[in-house]
Amino acid sequence: MNALARRAAGLLLGTLCLPLAALAADVQPTHEFILDNGLKVVVREDHRAPVVVSQIWYKVGSSYETPGQTGLSHALEHMMFKGSAKVGPGEGSRILRDLGAEENAFTSDDYTAYYQVLARDRLPVALELEADRLASLRLPADEFSREIEVIKEERRLRTDDQPGSKAFELFRAMAYPASGYHTPTIGWMADLERMKVEELRHWYESWYAPNNATLVVVGDVTADEVKTLAQKYFGAIPRRAVPPSKLPLELAEPGLRQLTLHVRTQLPSLIYGFNVPAMATAKDPRTVNALRLISALLDGGYSARMPARLERGQELVAGASSSYNAFTRGDSLFLISATPNVQKQKTLADVEKGVWQLLDELKNTPPSAEELERVRAQVIAGLVYDRDSISSQATTIGQLETVGLSWKLIDSELDDLKRVTPQDIQNAARTYFTRERLSVAHVLPEESAHE
Amino acid sequence: MTDTLLPNQTTTRLLSAQGLVLDEPTLINTEIQSWTDESGARVRFIESHGLPMVDVQLVFKAGTTQDTDYPGLAALTLYNLDEGSAGKSASEFAERLESLGALFEKSSRLEYSTLTLRTLSAKEVLDPALALFTDLVARPDFPATGLEKVKAQLLGQRAGLEKFPPIRATAEVYRHLFAGHPYGTPEGSSEQGIAAITTDDLKAFHGKAYSANNLEISLVGDLSREDAERITQQLSQALPQGWAAAELPPLPTPSPGRIHIEQPGASNVMALALPMAVPADAPAQLNLILANEVLGSGLNSRLMQALRQQRGLTYDISSALNPLRVGGLFMVRWEVAAEFVDASLQLVRQTVQDFIEQGPTAAELLAAHRQLTGPMLRNVAQNRRLAALLGEMGYKQLPDDYLSTYLPRLAALTPEQVREALQANLDINMSIEVSVGPAADQKPLPPVPADEQ
Numbered sequence: 087m088n089a090l091a092r093r094a095a096g097l098l099l100g101t102l103c104l105p106l107a108a109l110a111a112d113v114q115p116t117h118e119f120i121l122d123n124g125l126k127v128v129v130r131e132d133h134r135a136p137v138v139v140s141q142i143w144y145k146v147g148s149s150y151e152t153p154g155q156t157g158l159s160h161a162l163e164h165m166m167f168k169g170s171a172k173v174g175p176g177e178g179s180r181i182l183r184d185l186g187a188e189e190n191a192f193t194s195d196d197y198t199a200y201y202q203v204l205a206r207d208r209l210p211v212a213l214e215l216e217a218d219r220l221a222s223l224r225l226p227a228d229e230f231s232r233e234i235e236v237i238k239e240e241r242r243l244r245t246d247d248q249p250g251s252k253a254f255e256l257f258r259a260m261a262y263p264a265s266g267y268h269t270p271t272i273g274w275m276a277d278l279e280r281m282k283v284e285e286l287r288h289w290y291e292s293w294y295a296p297n298n299a300t301l302v303v304v305g306d307v308t309a310d311e312v313k314t315l316a317q318k319y320f321g322a323i324p325r326r327a328v329p330p331s332k333l334p335l336e337l338a339e340p341g342l343r344q345l346t347l348h349v350r351t352q353l354p355s356l357i358y359g360f361n362v363p364a365m366a367t368a369k370d371p372r373t374v375n376a377l378r379l380i381s382a383l384l385d386g387g388y389s390a391r392m393p394a395r396l397e398r399g400q401e402l403v404a405g406a407s408s409s410y411n412a413f414t415r416g417d418s419l420f421l422i423s424a425t426p427n428v429q430k431q432k433t434l435a436d437v438e439k440g441v442w443q444l445l446d447e448l449k450n451t452p453p454s455a456e457e458l459e460r461v462r463a464q465v466i467a468g469l470v471y472d473r474d475s476i477s478s479q480a481t482t483i484g485q486l487e488t489v490g491l492s493w494k495l496i497d498s499e500l501d502d503l504k505r506v507t508p509q510d511i512q513n514a515a516r517t518y519f520t521r522e523r524l525s526v527a528h529v530l531p532e533e534s535a536h537e
Numbered sequence: 538m539t540d541t542l543l544p545n546q547t548t549t550r551l552l553s554a555q556g557l558v559l560d561e562p563t564l565i566n567t568e569i570q571s572w573t574d575e576s577g578a579r580v581r582f583i584e585s586h587g588l589p590m591v592d593v594q595l596v597f598k599a600g601t602t603q604d605t606d607y608p609g610l611a612a613l614t615l616y617n618l619d620e621g622s623a624g625k626s627a628s629e630f631a632e633r634l635e636s637l638g639a640l641f642e643k644s645s646r647l648e649y650s651t652l653t654l655r656t657l658s659a660k661e662v663l664d665p666a667l668a669l670f671t672d673l674v675a676r677p678d679f680p681a682t683g684l685e686k687v688k689a690q691l692l693g694q695r696a697g698l699e700k701f702p703p704i705r706a707t708a709e710v711y712r713h714l715f716a717g718h719p720y721g722t723p724e725g726s727s728e729q730g731i732a733a734i735t736t737d738d739l740k741a742f743h744g745k746a747y748s749a750n751n752l753e754i755s756l757v758g759d760l761s762r763e764d765a766e767r768i769t770q771q772l773s774q775a776l777p778q779g780w781a782a783a784e785l786p787p788l789p790t791p792s793p794g795r796i797h798i799e800q801p802g803a804s805n806v807m808a809l810a811l812p813m814a815v816p817a818d819a820p821a822q823l824n825l826i827l828a829n830e831v832l833g834s835g836l837n838s839r840l841m842q843a844l845r846q847q848r849g850l851t852y853d854i855s856s857a858l859n860p861l862r863v864g865g866l867f868m869v870r871w872e873v874a875a876e877f878v879d880a881s882l883q884l885v886r887q888t889v890q891d892f893i894e895q896g897p898t899a900a901e902l903l904a905a906h907r908q909l910t911g912p913m914l915r916n917v918a919q920n921r922r923l924a925a926l927l928g929e930m931g932y933k934q935l936p937d938d939y940l941s942t943y944l945p946r947l948a949a950l951t952p953e954q955v956r957e958a959l960q961a962n963l964d965i966n967m968s969i970e971v972s973v974g975p976a977a978d979q980k981p982l983p984p985v986p987a988d989e990q
Contacts, residue, residue, distance in 0.1 A: 114587070132587060132918075133587070134585060135565070135917040135918035136914065137915060137917075184904065186907045186908065186909075188911055203915060207563070210553035211553045214553040215551070388632075389632040394628070456636075459636065460632065460635055463637060467637075467638025467640075471640070471655060473588055474919050476919075
């Protein structure tokens with residue numbers, strides 16, 4: 087759209103437009119610097135209370151793992167709490183708890199991250215403990231043999247005994263034929279059974295280097311304070327060569343894939359996933375922002391299309407949702423899931439038909455300006471509300487940096503979303519909602535296996 | 538008791554821990570402004586310009602304790618507010634609110650009904666969002682179709698809740714401990730009550746309980762004092778006027794009891810509760826907050842040590858205070874295998890009794906204080922949580938300096954003061970004990986391994 091047309095569209099939208107200028111003016115002071123050893127540090131000031139969150143993000147996760155070695159990143163995350171040069175197993179956690187800190191860690195396809203939330207004057211302790219386990223993890227064999235049992239139990243509890251999680255794990259394995267994203271983060275059970283502490287040591291030595299990490303600090307601090315502390319505790323850790331890593335790229339059109347699963351569930355459900363690009367792999371970021379808004383058109387609140395039409399209007403589904411993670415290191419999936427309204431005798435076939443009606447409509451007719459503005463307002467307001475928590479600010483920054491984007495997107499994405507037009511929505515729907523990009527899972531109750 | 542405060546060898550190994558002043562309470566200087574507006578609504582306001590957003594919370598004394606003649610009326614009135622208001626249907630309302638990116642939530646409790654609005658602070662968004670919110674709270678239409686729909690939802694929800702053992706156990710505690718008092722109907726509705734309620738009942742209840750005079754308003758966000766006054770004034774003027782909930786009667790004389798609810802399941806859900814005659818705004822609440830932290834919060838609490846660390850009887854055991862306006866209760870909850878129901882109950886009873894008699898040690902108090910500091914700091918670091926805290930201060934009638942004095946006042950309490958508060962307010966002989974689950978032949982406690990003794 088040329089400038090004139092864009093202005094005309096703006097006038098047309100008139101009273102519905104969110105005052106984005108007012109938001110842009112409120113960007114919080116954010117600073118970045120890189121230590122000599124390659125550790126990148128991002129500091130965002132938020133002085134509402136004397137609290138600070140510190141997160142360290144490593145560029146390693148399950149999408150970096152090779153067959154036979156799945157689950158290494160997550161297992162290493164567990165072992166990071168089992169002692170380093172200055173503290174014994176579990177001691178760091180005890181110290182932090184005595185300081186009134188909240189701490190934990192999380193692992194995903196693209197990253198492994200550790201965090202502490204604590205009073206501002208206690209930040210040095212969090213940084214010293216974090217630096218210590220980056221530099222000198224002990225990895226005791228006896229602790230590992232206990233911990234791997236905990237991890238297997240975690241897998242049983244959270245995946246094998248959870249029909250929904252189990253189905254989604256198998257669905258992803260099918261929907262990502264080419265990239266490391268088919269690997270479940272917790273690892274396949276057979277790989278957990280044969281995991282050795284030596285493999286963890288190798289994984290740790292390969293990826294846990296200052297030049298492969300981003301330290302994010304958000305809260306009641308200044309950049310100078312954090313710079314001094316980061317230099318003091320992390321500065322002496324030497325830079326190390328890190329193995330080359332490649333973006334998890336997918337086939338553009340792998341073809342229609344179908345999976346039927348029988349699990350211990352009461353109700354059948356449907357999962358759809360389209361292979362689509364993400365911010366780090368898309369040729370034009372506008373495509374990605376269009377997909378984000380499509381997800382909101384379908385599932386953003388009470389008046390969105392899926393609840394309004396499929397749930398309340400046609401009474402076709404008991405529930406339906408869509409999601410799209412635009413901030414991955416490689417290609418992504420656009421996901422739709424739904425449960426048929428069995429009280430109204432609706433089947434998975436009915437639900438599929440209803441979903442395709444919505445998708446075809448997006449392909450055939452651009453959304454009205456009014457509807458697009460409504461969902462855009464929700465998405466943008468949601469991004470502002472997310473900043474209420476210093477932890478979610480830090481997570482957004484850490485994730486962006488770790489998937490190869492810039493933290494600066496947190497402040498510019500509001501404008502990027504604003505530029506998406508109804509035509510962009512239609513174009514994205516036409517390009518991506520095709521059978522060649524689609525994986526389908528029918529998740530059925532076990533008893534129907536015998537029918 | 539293992540002492541887990543920073544051990545000396547660690548402090549010397551950690552450079553950063555040297556010189557750290559741990560026992561000086563962290564300073565919270567969040568400033569609260571408060572006033573009562575012309576319609577009688579109490580307002581608490583925190584001016585916070587860091588983010589372009591506003592959180593509003595309305596707390597009406599319109600909880601289930603206000604509807605004992607028609608159990609369910611309070612909940613049905615609240616849940617019907619967004620079924621249509623000022624001539625707009627539920628979906629029109631949702632569409633308009635969503636087109637502003639605003640969020641609306643509601644919840645019904647024993648003593649209060651709460652409504653929240655979260656919106657961007659730019660005037661072009663804030664004003665229409667508040668106008669919609671005002672319509673919703675002040676001008677509900679209560680269409681008959683909405684009432685039927687919400688009744689069906691509430692009945693469905695009730696049926697599910699009673700089957701859930703933790704909820705059943707808690708409900709039994711309230712029913713027994715507060716029998717004959719409005720606190721004695723914790724689920725807040727009955728099937729007969731729900732069936733009998735008409736849209737006229739909703740209108741009548743709304744006309745009283747949603748009065749400005751019966752309201753505490755919390756506001757946190759990117760507003761000037763002037764804006765805050767204008768907004769709250771507009772809102773409270775639109776509401777019904779001049780009614781306020783009467784103070785509830787004093788608590789009934791407690792009678793101890795033991796209740797078992799037979800239900801199939803892998804284990805028993807247990808509760809042991811003691812009544813507290815002390816109201817929510819009493820200064821002794823702080824002493825009890827500290828005591829509760831020592832006794833039943835976190836991995837090192839006395840109850841956790843006795844049941845999990847030493848004997849492996851349960852994965853989790855915790856205690857909580859529920860301070861209400863005319864008293865409240867203290868409750869311990871845990872899960873245990875069916876054959877240890879009696880033995881674990883005896884152990885919990887003994888642990889609580891010992892604690893009331895002896896009180897905490899100085900080291901335990903210090904640890905509890907540190908443990909309470911983190912959550913408080915995280916609360917004041919987030920607008921949404923601050924708005925909820927202001928609402929809590931409103932219904933508990935706490936003073937404006939509560940946030941800034943909370944940590945120093947906790948730090949100043951001595952073991953003797955905490956013990957005195959325990960002995961003055963909790964009596965182990967008044968306990969209500971509930972188990973929900975399968976019955977089994979009872980076994981004695983497993984022995985404590987020698988190295989734990």
